[in-house]
Amino acid sequence: MTGYLIRRVLQAIVVVIGVTIIAFILQHAIPGSLARSIIGPRATQVEIDAFNRQYGLDHPVYVQYLYFFWQLLHGNLGESYKLNQSVDSIIIHEIPKDLLLVGTSLVLSVLIAVPIGIAQAVKRNKPVDHVATGTSFFLYSMPSFWLGIILIDFFAITLHVLPPEAPQGATITQVLADWQGLILPIATLTLVNFALFSRYMRSSAIETLAQDYIRTARAKGLSERAVRARHLLRNSLISIATLVGLSLPAIITAGLVTEAVFNFPATGYQFFLAAQNNDYPIELGITVLVGVATVVGNLLADIAYAVLDPRVRYN
Amino acid sequence: MAVIGIPDIGDVAEPLAPEGGQATSGGSAWRIVLRTFVENRLAVIGIGLVVLVTLFCFVGPLIYHTNQVLAVNLLGANKPPSASHPLGTDPNGFDILGRLMVGGQSSLEIGFAVGIVATTIGVLWGAISGFFGGIVDAVMMRIVDVLLAIPALFIFIYLATVIRPTIGILIGILSLIGWLGPARLVRGETLSLRTREYVQAVRVMGGRSWRVVLRHIVPNTIGTIVVNATFQIADAILVLATLSFLGFGLPPPAVNWGGMLSNGVSYSADGYWWLIYPAGIMIILTVIAFNFIGDALRDALEVRLQQR
Numbered sequence: 001m002t003g004y005l006i007r008r009v010l011q012a013i014v015v016v017i018g019v020t021i022i023a024f025i026l027q028h029a030i031p032g033s034l035a036r037s038i039i040g041p042r043a044t045q046v047e048i049d050a051f052n053r054q055y056g057l058d059h060p061v062y063v064q065y066l067y068f069f070w071q072l073l074h075g076n077l078g079e080s081y082k083l084n085q086s087v088d089s090i091i092i093h094e095i096p097k098d099l100l101l102v103g104t105s106l107v108l109s110v111l112i113a114v115p116i117g118i119a120q121a122v123k124r125n126k127p128v129d130h131v132a133t134g135t136s137f138f139l140y141s142m143p144s145f146w147l148g149i150i151l152i153d154f155f156a157i158t159l160h161v162l163p164p165e166a167p168q169g170a171t172i173t174q175v176l177a178d179w180q181g182l183i184l185p186i187a188t189l190t191l192v193n194f195a196l197f198s199r200y201m202r203s204s205a206i207e208t209l210a211q212d213y214i215r216t217a218r219a220k221g222l223s224e225r226a227v228r229a230r231h232l233l234r235n236s237l238i239s240i241a242t243l244v245g246l247s248l249p250a251i252i253t254a255g256l257v258t259e260a261v262f263n264f265p266a267t268g269y270q271f272f273l274a275a276q277n278n279d280y281p282i283e284l285g286i287t288v289l290v291g292v293a294t295v296v297g298n299l300l301a302d303i304a305y306a307v308l309d310p311r312v313r314y315n
Numbered sequence: 316m317a318v319i320g321i322p323d324i325g326d327v328a329e330p331l332a333p334e335g336g337q338a339t340s341g342g343s344a345w346r347i348v349l350r351t352f353v354e355n356r357l358a359v360i361g362i363g364l365v366v367l368v369t370l371f372c373f374v375g376p377l378i379y380h381t382n383q384v385l386a387v388n389l390l391g392a393n394k395p396p397s398a399s400h401p402l403g404t405d406p407n408g409f410d411i412l413g414r415l416m417v418g419g420q421s422s423l424e425i426g427f428a429v430g431i432v433a434t435t436i437g438v439l440w441g442a443i444s445g446f447f448g449g450i451v452d453a454v455m456m457r458i459v460d461v462l463l464a465i466p467a468l469f470i471f472i473y474l475a476t477v478i479r480p481t482i483g484i485l486i487g488i489l490s491l492i493g494w495l496g497p498a499r500l501v502r503g504e505t506l507s508l509r510t511r512e513y514v515q516a517v518r519v520m521g522g523r524s525w526r527v528v529l530r531h532i533v534p535n536t537i538g539t540i541v542v543n544a545t546f547q548i549a550d551a552i553l554v555l556a557t558l559s560f561l562g563f564g565l566p567p568p569a570v571n572w573g574g575m576l577s578n579g580v581s582y583s584a585d586g587y588w589w590l591i592y593p594a595g596i597m598i599i600l601t602v603i604a605f606n607f608i609g610d611a612l613r614d615a616l617e618v619r620l621q622q623r
Contacts, residue, residue, distance in 0.1 A: 018461030026470070030477050141602040143553055143573070145560050146595040149580055153591060249466040256468060260561055261580075271469065275476045275563065283473045291465035298464075 004306060012299045019291035020072055023284050024065050030280065077285030082277050087285035090270055096172045097266035102255045105186045106244065109193035114236055117201025118228065121209055132198065139195035144254045148188040148261035155184060166264030185262040192254045196247050197240075204239045208232055238308045245301025248294045351615040358615075361607030368601050372419035381413025396589055403589035405578060411589060415597055418570040422552050422601065425486055429551035432490040434544040437497030438536065442528045444498070445505025456502065459495050467492040471554065475563035485558075485565065489551050497543045504536045538616035545609035549602045556598050572598050 035051040036043055043051075052058045056067050071078070077087035120129045139147070156164035166185050167178035175182070208214065209232065217227045244251075256268035263269065267286055274282035352358050396403045400410050444455035474488050508514060509532065517527050533540075558564045559573030560580075567574075572594040579590025 014457060015460050015464055018457060019464055022461060022465060022470075026473055026477075029474065137606065138599070138603070141549070141553075141606055142599050143556050143560070143595070145557060146576060146591075146598065149576065149591055150595070153588065249463070253466045253468040256466075257557060257561070271472070272561065275472045275561075278476055280473075280477070283469075283476065287465060287469040287473060290469055294464045294466065 008302055012295050015295050016292055020069050023288045024068050027284055078281035080279055080282050082279045087282050091267055094267040094270055097175055101185060105189035105193055108190040109197060110240055113194050113197035113201045118205050118232060120202040121205030136195045136198035139191055144192045144257045145261050148258055151184050151188055166262035185258050185264055189254055189258050193251060196250055197243055200243050205236050208235045241301045241304040245298045248297045252290050348615045352611050355611040357607040358611030361604045364600055364604035372416050372423060375416040381410040411593055414570055415593055418572045418575055421571045422555055425555050426548040426552040428486045429489045429493050430544045430548040433493030433547050434497050434540055437494035438501050438533055438540055441498040441501030442505050442532050445502035446509050446528050459498050463495050471558055472563050480565055493547055500539050500543055501536050504539055505532050508532050508535055542609055542613045545605050549605035552602055
């Protein structure tokens with residue numbers, strides 16, 4: 001177990017370093033020079049030199065990278081070109097709202113996907129199974145932004161029961177005070193995540209049902225109900241750790257799109273705004289953040305899995 | 316062999332390889348695949364939908380003539396469906412039915428191109444990584460891990476803001492991440508294929524590494540490749556729609572379904588449903604069609620494996 005953990009952590013560190021290298025390469029993908037793209041095409045050579053000196057761009061590439069990495073290591077993600085604010089302060093300010101939106105929908109989608117997956121496995125190839133498979137297939141093939149749009153169209157514009165826009169409050173308390181606005185974004189993200197999870201939950205439950213310990217449980221006379229509650233459900237819950245870990249990039253992406261559709265001013269929305277304003281440091285800072293978050297999330301998922309499933313520990 | 320022309324020792328090795336006897340049974344195996352595929356109703360629906368959508372986008376404009384280039388006509392803008400405009404008009408006065416056809420062309424073209432480019436890169440990367448193993452494999456797969464760690468849409472949007480996208484650049488950007496999936500899958504299969512007797516035989520006879528990879532390993536992963544390429548197309552169409560919706564796709568006057576939705580959504584409060592639903596439904600139909608085909612192909616190829 002300890003060996004596994006050490007190996008896994010080292011691997012994660014390598015990937016995180018890789019993510020910073022990618023971010024560094026992306027920074028240099030800006031055509032022409034970084035200086036010209038920021039101060040504008042009319043910048044004089046003197047201004048460009050001054051800019052390069054200020055940001056350390058007059059050093060060789062590897063020194064620049066090490067400087068870049070050193071800054072990241074200290075949690076410094078750079079300064080916004082347009083907002084006169086550090087990328088850190090923007091993220092720290094916005095991230096609680098992301099966690100609220102993404103966290104709530106993640107919990108809800110798991111709460112929906114697990115029982116449905118189990119019901120599908122138990123009633124395999126019955127109408128329940130077909131309806132659930134069809135629904136998740138349909139949701140899976142639907143662009144998440146379009147799902148958001150039709151929910152707005154139906155609930156906010158046709159029925160007038162919910163606001164079409166997410167809460168605009170700057171802090172999480174202000175957002176919560178306006179909670180009705182959160183219902184549609186959370187519903188959108190929950191359905192998207194459900195579509196991601198549902199198929200996997202079904203096949204994992206079917207696989208579990210074919211295991212020897214299920215047969216043993218039945219053979220020793222446990223009622224079908226007890227088998228499902230004690231063996232099937234518990235083992236399905238374990239696989240959720242892996243599932244959520246693997247789906248993190250997709251979940252974060254859906255979060256970005258949902259925030260853009262509902263104008264929810266959180267980190268993903270800031271990324272979207274920054275992209276519209278060509279504010280590269282914000283874009284890159286948030287990209288590094290989501291990359292690292294994915295790696296750490298995957299690591300935690302693997303650790304959780306190892307803790308929950310004794311079979312991993314012995315290998 | 317015809318591709319390479321010059322016969323070398325590897326050519327001699329093939330008939331001797333254990334699977335040499337498959338010349339006849341191989342044919343019937345593929346017939347089983349085809350039969351299983353055709354028997355799958357969803358697969359047939361999927362193929363039918365793809366054909367219909369393709370005809371709609373590429374042949375449709377030849378039959379249903381509309382002006383999609385210079386129609387800015389604010390008096391005729393946002394008109395509901397009528398006899399002259401079956402699906403109404405958009406905020407610039409363009410006929411929506413005609414625009415759906417033109418907009419679909421780029422979606423399909425980019426989807427197919429990304430499917431092909433990403434799969435080709437991924438297959439080669441995965442096969443080379445798995446075949447050589449060791450440090451080569453470790454480095455090549457860490458690169459895949461790193462790129463997979465960053466949610467792709469963030470990279471797509473960043474690159475689309477840095478580089479002004481054209482169709483070619485967009486295909487490049489989408490392929491830049493798309494190849495990671497097939498690379499992983501093919502590497503996994505290569506790890507088991509490279510220990511097979513026929514691969515060993517080619518090596519013993521002096522077959523060069525690239526020959527083993529290209530002629531013996533890659534062809535044996537064809538099932539995985541085809542299934543994955545189908546899903547790649549579906550994914551590329553979705554991502555393209557999302558990028559265009561967010562405003563980072565092809566700049567105007569290029570049309571595409573995602574971009575149409577982006578235009579339409581600002582008017583949804585006015586109840587202009589025809590700006591929102593037709594384009595969305597086209598995206599869903601196309602993506603579902605490719606997903607149906609991919610699923611059916613996977614089932615059919617699994618059957619082939621079972622019957623072997």
